[in-house]
Amino acid sequence: MKRINIKDVAKEAGVSISTVSRVINKSAPVKEELRKKVEEAIKKLEYKPSIVARSLRKGKAKTIGLVIPDITDPYFPHIVKGIEDYLKKEDYTLLLSNSGQDLEQETKIIETFESNHIDGVIFIGSGLTNPYLKHLKERGIKVVYLDRILKGIDVSYVVSDNKQGMHDLLQYLYDTNHRSFHFVNGNENTFSAQVRYEAFAEFMEKNNIKSYKHIYSCFSYDAGYQYGKEIDLKKLPDVIMGGNDLIAYGLMDALDERGVKIPDDVSITGFNDIPFSRHYKPSLTTVRQPIYKMGYTAANLIIQIINSDGPVFKGIVLKTELIVRNSTRRRD
Amino acid sequence: MKRINIKDVAKEAGVSISTVSRVINKSAPVKEELRKKVEEAIKKLEYKPSIVARSLRKGKAKTIGLVIPDITDPYFPHIVKGIEDYLKKEDYTLLLSNSGQDLEQETKIIETFESNHIDGVIFIGSGLTNPYLKHLKERGIKVVYLDRILKGIDVSYVVSDNKQGMHDLLQYLYDTNHRSFHFVNGNENTFSAQVRYEAFAEFMEKNNIKSYKHIYSCFSYDAGYQYGKEIDLKKLPDVIMGGNDLIAYGLMDALDERGVKIPDDVSITGFNDIPFSRHYKPSLTTVRQPIYKMGYTAANLIIQIINSDGPVFKGIVLKTELIVRNSTRRRD
DNA sequence: CTGTTAGCGCATTCAT
């Protein structure tokens, strides 16, 4: 029941605690003989250094906090996995918390994180803005935004190239004779939705397309489903684009229930390429984001920042990939 | 950059650090006047108590470690959410780690957890056995198993009633005239697969069904897909049951590609009712596990155990629910 | 190369 500590090990090995510490951390040379003794003692007592004590002493906890909107959304688990995998390599601990996109929740989470002496925070797709960031900076806590860029402030980020991805998708649609577009986008207050809208609007403009419609809704199955239920079937466009794959699923299901054939009557597209999209019926044409890699990269970046002395601000943009499947077809 | 500590607050408020501590923890009465001063100082300095220091001092970190096979499997995120939601209410911190079902990984994770002074560990669907548990018990670290029962040892657990669920499913199939069964089960070394097999075998026995086949494979889409690709179409049974929903998906897709109509030519069933099964084409007949609730309950249980003095061993079995959808139909 | 010692921030005796 009692915790084995460094003192116990020192006594067992017949050395001082500093020697034990040196062996553990390889922070200074120790004579072979003593080193062996210490290692044996550690093994014998099953000693595990207290990270808590170490953190207190060093003022660093080797811990990264992760704020995520909702782990239940199939887009996020792969990101988390990516983050975790990298962090593990660096012997960092991961603190995870779901914010539900709620600013108040987010604030509470950060406070808890701060109490835990975290070294850095990765925010995923969050709405968090300036006031808090300043506070974190003052406390020396590093920040990386994932899947979002904060305008006007120097905060490092990792995103995928939403704009290019959206452009590729639109270009493909255009090349396959799609001339009228609906875009059922996600939450207006998110970076992803905004960037995708910008790319969309730009494309319409450039190609002089007048027949289009854009609405912000919500990044969920239900949002797509509802739109699919309400749209006027007599005025179906060539393609209805979902702000993400979930919206596209909802769209397809609702239309299917109303007897609309996909892709025969209308093309449907998504965004993200979550693992299921390949298996959906019909399989979904979408834009793949390198989800796992985004997580991995963000973790890498924050560790880099933590390990550097001066302030570092770095933005990383990852490539997307157009994935054409069976929910779209060339229009006549 | 410097951390505000209890001393700073004490100085600001003009009291001793013990008084500040008392105010924060309500551990002893403090005169109204001083209390106010302290609270103001805390607010002014934006003081956040160091959980690290507190943990070191108290020997308890108010932290729960979670070992999960793979956050990327759609079955788990809801469990994690359930755990997190409960833990948050109790002001506990969650440490998350993916084990990939690998015993060595698991061992490393536990060691890290232990270094972090965790109070308890929740294992999800893990294969971890005796040797480690004993070690944890010696260290006073509480353990709860989720989705798995360890035989012969006193370890608390939360599971859903796999046996009853399987029975309900089979009874439904039997009542709708299914008389020949294939069961493509998951990994043999998992609790879930074993229990489901037992229920299956028992049912075959009781109802004197001779026409059945059971194999252990792997809880994945690919496992189901492969089986669906290889099965002899001339000897299709009335129903092919998947060990979980993912297997069922793979089964359906492979059969579909080979021109087999579901449920017309063969019924397909799953297990778990992950959120997508409702939307699959065809929608999947399956057994719903109360996924979120299992997580929530496990978190509740471990806190209960931690807060009790003596050793507590408690097994909680949650109810499952048969969900009949369109991947099955009455046989003629 | 090794040992002694201070102090990280806090909760908790023990005095008063």
Added chain:
DNA sequence: ATGAATGCGCTAACAG
């Protein structure tokens, strides 16, 4: 009701 002093387990500065 309040303050002073101790120590949780560790690392780093210092002394040898």
